[in-house]
Amino acid sequence: MLTRLAIRAEAERAFAAFRATGAAEVEADLLLPAGTLLDLYGEDIRAQAYVTHDPDRGEMMLRPDFTVPVVQAHMLHGADPARYCYMGEVFRQEDEAPQTLQVGYEIFDRSAPQEADAEVFALFRDALQGLPVTPVTGDIGILMAAVKGLETTERRKSALLRHIWRPARFRALLDRFSGRAPVAPARAALLQHLASGTASDLIAAAGPLIGLRDEAEIAARAEALLEDAATPPIPAIAAAMLYDLLQLQAPARAALSHLQAIAPHLPAIAPAVATFAQRLDALDRRGVATEALPFEASLGRASMEYYDGFVFSFRHGTQTIATGGRYDALTEVLGRGASIPAVGGILRPHLMAELRGPK
Amino acid sequence: MIRIGVPSKGRLMEKTFDWFGQRGLKMTRTGNEREYAGAVEGADNVSLVLLSAGEIPRELAAGRIDLGVTGTDLVRDKLANWETKVSEVAPLGFGHADLVIAIPACWIDVETLDDLDAAASAFRRAHGHRLRIATKYHRLVRDFLASHGVADYQLTDSQGATEGTVKNQTAEAIADITSSGETLRANHLKILSDGLILQSQATLYRATLSQGPEIDALIKRIGF
Numbered sequence: 001m002l003t004r005l006a007i008r009a010e011a012e013r014a015f016a017a018f019r020a021t022g023a024a025e026v027e028a029d030l031l032l033p034a035g036t037l038l039d040l041y042g043e044d045i046r047a048q049a050y051v052t053h054d055p056d057r058g059e060m061m062l063r064p065d066f067t068v069p070v071v072q073a074h075m076l077h078g079a080d081p082a083r084y085c086y087m088g089e090v091f092r093q094e095d096e097a098p099q100t101l102q103v104g105y106e107i108f109d110r111s112a113p114q115e116a117d118a119e120v121f122a123l124f125r126d127a128l129q130g131l132p133v134t135p136v137t138g139d140i141g142i143l144m145a146a147v148k149g150l151e152t153t154e155r156r157k158s159a160l161l162r163h164i165w166r167p168a169r170f171r172a173l174l175d176r177f178s179g180r181a182p183v184a185p186a187r188a189a190l191l192q193h194l195a196s197g198t199a200s201d202l203i204a205a206a207g208p209l210i211g212l213r214d215e216a217e218i219a220a221r222a223e224a225l226l227e228d229a230a231t232p233p234i235p236a237i238a239a240a241m242l243y244d245l246l247q248l249q250a251p252a253r254a255a256l257s258h259l260q261a262i263a264p265h266l267p268a269i270a271p272a273v274a275t276f277a278q279r280l281d282a283l284d285r286r287g288v289a290t291e292a293l294p295f296e297a298s299l300g301r302a303s304m305e306y307y308d309g310f311v312f313s314f315r316h317g318t319q320t321i322a323t324g325g326r327y328d329a330l331t332e333v334l335g336r337g338a339s340i341p342a343v344g345g346i347l348r349p350h351l352m353a354e355l356r357g358p359k
Numbered sequence: 360m361i362r363i364g365v366p367s368k369g370r371l372m373e374k375t376f377d378w379f380g381q382r383g384l385k386m387t388r389t390g391n392e393r394e395y396a397g398a399v400e401g402a403d404n405v406s407l408v409l410l411s412a413g414e415i416p417r418e419l420a421a422g423r424i425d426l427g428v429t430g431t432d433l434v435r436d437k438l439a440n441w442e443t444k445v446s447e448v449a450p451l452g453f454g455h456a457d458l459v460i461a462i463p464a465c466w467i468d469v470e471t472l473d474d475l476d477a478a479a480s481a482f483r484r485a486h487g488h489r490l491r492i493a494t495k496y497h498r499l500v501r502d503f504l505a506s507h508g509v510a511d512y513q514l515t516d517s518q519g520a521t522e523g524t525v526k527n528q529t530a531e532a533i534a535d536i537t538s539s540g541e542t543l544r545a546n547h548l549k550i551l552s553d554g555l556i557l558q559s560q561a562t563l564y565r566a567t568l569s570q571g572p573e574i575d576a577l578i579k580r581i582g583f
Contacts, residue, residue, distance in 0.1 A: 039489070043514055044505050046497075162480060162510070169476075169508030186552045190470045199467065207464035207547045211525040213482055213490075221468040221478060 007101060010356065011087055011349035014103045014127045018085035021123065023105060026086045028069035034059035037068060040333065041304045048304070050091050050098075062091040066104050067306075067327070068334065071342065074108055075335040081109035084344075097350060103127075105324075106344030108331070114275060116343050117310040117326060118282035124314060124322050124345055125288065131355045133314040133321050137252060138299030139279075140164065141309040141326075142259065142272045146245055149268020152177060152234050155224060167246075167301050174242065179233030191229050194222050241266055248297040252280055255295040279310060306330045310343065316355055322347045360404050361577055364418055364427035367395050367409035371561060374453045375428045382581040402577065413437070415564075420444040422568030426577075432458050432536060432559035436496045445564040449583050454561030456536040458496055460503075460554035463525055463532075464547050471553050472507045475532070479511040482531065493517035493530035496556075500534040503556045522546040 019025060034051055035058070050062040063069070066086050074082060087103045105123060107116045125135065147160045156177050163169040175181035183191075194202065199219035209215055233239075241262055248255060259273045280290045300311035309326030324345015332339035365386065366372050376386040385400040386407055397407035408424055415429035416437040428451065434441050462469055469478050479490040490512045494500050497514055504512060515530050522542050524530040536559065537543055543550065563583075565574065 038513065042489070042510050043501050043512065046501060047505070159477065159480075163508065166508045166510070172473075172508075184471070184473075186471050187473075190468075190474070194467065202467045203465050206467050209465050210463050210547050211531050212486065212528050213463070213466065213478070213531055215465075217481065217485060218466055218468055221481060225468055 006356075007350045007353045010353040011101045011103050011347075014347050014349065014352070015085060015087040017127055018103065018105045018123070021083065021085075021105075023083035023085040024079075026066075026070055026073060026084045028063065028066055028073070028086065028088065030063050030089065031060050032063055032069060033057065034061040036072075036334070037061055037064065040068065040306070040330075044304055048092050048094050050093065063089070064092055065090055066102060066346065067106070067330070067344070070104075070106055070344075071327075071331055071334045074106075074340075074342075075331065075338055078108060080340065081107070081111065083107050083109075101349045102346045103349060104344060104346040106342060108340045108342045110341055113309070113326070113341050113343070114279040114282045116341070117279050118286050118288070120324060120343050120345055121283060121310075121312050122286040122288065124312070124324065124347065127347060128314050128322060128352070131316070131321070131352060133316050133355070134294070136294045136296055136299060136313050136315060138296050138311040139272070139276055139309060140300055140307050140311060142269055142276060143245065143297060143301075144308060145269045145272035146242055146266055149266055150234055150238055150242070153228070153231055155228065156231070156234075165301055165305050167298065170301075171246075174234075174239065177234050178236070178239035180239070183229075191225060194226055199223065238266070246298055248295075250295055252283075252290045252293040252295040255297070256280060275309075300325055312345065316351070319351055320348070321351045321355070360406055361426070361574055362406050362408050362424045363399070364408045364410050364415045364424035364429075365397070366412040366415070366428060371412060371428075371454055372409070375451070375561065378451050378453075379581070384581065402580070404573065405577065416441075416445070419564055419566040420568075422566050425566055425569035425574050427564050427566070428561055429564065430454055430456065430559045431562050432456065432496065432499070432557055434562070434564060435557065436499045439498070444567050446567065448563040448565050448578055451561040451563060454559070456538050456559045458499060458534065458536050458556040458559060459550045460492070460500075460532060460534045460556065461522075461537075461543050461548040461550050464544075464549045466549075469551070471551060472504075472509055475551060475554075476507075476509040476511070479509065483511045489513040490532065491515045491530040492532045492534055493521050493524040494534040495521070496534060496536075499556055507553075522548060 037045055049064040052060050054060050070084055084106045089099055090102050091099055105120060107120060109116050143164060144161060147157055150157060159173055160170060163173060199222045203215055203218055256277055263270045263273050283290050300307045306327050307325035308329045311325035313320050314322040322345060326343040328341045331342050365375050379386050383401050387398055389398050390396045395409040397409050399405045399407050412429045413433055415427040416434045418424045419427045420438050434445060438444050469475055482490045492512050493515050495518050500514060517524055521533050521535040523546060524533060
């Protein structure tokens, strides 16, 4: 029988190890204003988080994760660089256990991102020592670089980048932009209609202008649609390489060789591949066997994620015991203009205790 | 005693009474015409509970009523994992309504969910907040949009006169039930071509918590 005390002891043990690195301990509120989290994750988070209401403050959310409050606290008055650790409850509707302890560690450091990536990974490896877990790593930065390097319009690139964490949507867009999917009948009819007159005439004929979205916004997108329809598809070779990249799963060193081999054809990924190589060297220096370390290019591409570089998980079967990654862009979103490279992760002590088994 | 929950007002109540009447259960309002009281003739041990259609899913889930008539839209929106809490006995063939996503007719650039997603992204950049969709069907709309990968929207609650929210600038789009589409057109709105979330109709449900030969017999008696 797994007791709360056993889980607590597991958490305390990991937390002590994190604190021993000299990281500052952070306390975060249990009850958070819902607005920031909704703006960041979108409405989807309502299906997972517990939302409650305060007559004065409006919607509040029981802490669904620590990252947002920790980043906010850092952006307000953090040291630079800084290392933080924390331990506390998070609440998610969909997990088997709706209320669970998390122990986490975050590094905010501008100097050597690949070193920080390796430091966090090694710290989590050490915290999980003795448990039957398997690591897996990825790098969303490589995917993003590949998208940014496509020979196509900025509009198409930003549409793909916006949906990088929604694999099905990303795939549908890429299929359309590369000409693999036929033009949908509804879109074809729409394009035909848009081409039949000026935007302002068509808008006037469609009905009165109502709502906040004004005529200029409607006309601008109508024009963009026509422009996009006249844009040639993403070249088949480039598209094929991107599809290949999305599927890439290999031991990290083999993945690196593969990426280095395709980099001459996708020059935009070269800096990201160099970063990947430096990270593997940094991991080697911390005793990680990168020859065998699993790498999956699409790891971390799930809705309600925000990782944009290195990502990692430690798994036992289908369970994720620990997970983390780099989220440089998030600090910019939450930092109101300020930003700082950041990497971190969390451990799930209730799963660790389960793996440890009854004593 | 078997408790049957029936909508307490209007055509939905009348048609439900007719439906049961044709199957040998005569339902009537009793007492003062403003009093929410009713009776069932033609079966012993059956009582009528007159309720707001919106509360019937909750009462079924809790097992406080054994059978209940309400819209499929309400059951699926109000009950998480509805299949585990109620089962459908029979669709009643009336109260048809489609839950749809509608946008201003003047949006000549938006025809599908894909367009809505792209418009939402541009709207957020231009206005600094997510594109607002007014609805009372929060769960159904959110699940639908999530499964289609639409982002940068927010749901704003609207319990009535939802078609007017766009003109009043409290929302940019709506998700609401419609039968003929006339109210939408009158308010200068059009339906997305792939914006049908659910086709709803009045349906007789049985509470999962209500088991027993008495209820089995009653359901059999009305022909199911």
